[in-house]
Amino acid sequence: MISDWTVVGERQVYKGHKTIVKKDFRMPNGIVKDFDVIVAKQVATVFALTSDNKVLIARQFRPGPHKVVDELPGGYFEDGEEPLQAAARELLEETGYSGELTFVGKMIGSAYTTMVRSVFVARNCKKVAELNLDDTEFIEVVEKSLPEFLEQLRAGELSDINVAYRCLDFLGILVIDENKL
Template identity: 35%
Template sequence: MNKYEHLYEKTISSQPIYDGRIIKVKVDEVQLPNGKTAKREIVNHQGAVAVLPLTDDGKMVAVRQFRKPLEQTIVEIPAGKLEPGEEPLTCAIRELEEETGYKAEKMELLSSFYTSPGFADELLHVYIATGLTKGESRPDEDEFVDALELSLEEAHELHRTGEIRDAKTVVAIFAWENRVLRSRG
């Protein structure tokens, strides 16, 4: 017996609601550990990557773009969804170049985490890119972004003012700060 079996929710039925290009949505009826039933709205996502690109002069490369769900423009680290069967590292290399024009000499996995496990199964892989060489960006035809370089202080200021507020970028900034502090220590 699994030591966490007392927490398990058994799926009784599953009803597909939406099958889109980026997400699928379903409603599962589950049996709770206490025997009662409940409905769970679930978003399935093929996963994504994000890249914390760090220049040799200590800046983070980020992109500014409009996000329709928020109805505002925010600053984020470059990111994108995985294609079916694609390796996360391959996707990270592609997304960095497409959105910023930069190529990295080194890509190192920082962390992989679930973005919103209460309702979605999206697994996000975050890489740190170093040894950057600037080139020409090639965003997707439906993607409009401005690349910018930020110092750690500028990134914290944009976080403080709300221009940076997505989880992957906030995590990346604090990981970057931790890296800087460790290198001094």
């Protein structure tokens, strides 16, 4: 039976935009192995739909892939902020839109980070303000039809693919056709 591993040591090895700690784990076989873990704040991500079912995309440059990518609006929680507040604020700041937010669920960021992503769907989004970006954000808001968005998603051309699929499933847009299996 799989069980949690025991942390037997931890030390910070880098602090910058992200913090990396090296955690020493005792594995079930008794061997101790270290792993690099990114320590990160919680994140809210929003799958936003306008009243005519256009998907709102935040297009921006990302240093990791070193290119402009399409993303769902979202970002880090501010201190003391609840998930719904963070989602509404990030949607407004990054797109200038607000909408009716519904909590979909939480997701782990990846196998090697402490980040937890709170996922929301926003319906009937309307433009209510200008963008209010951080000094490192340069965002172009793009509206895509659902067919355009699905095509982009299938091509792997979105940074938040897992979030998008979870939201599409939540909305009942993903349907399994057992005849195709």
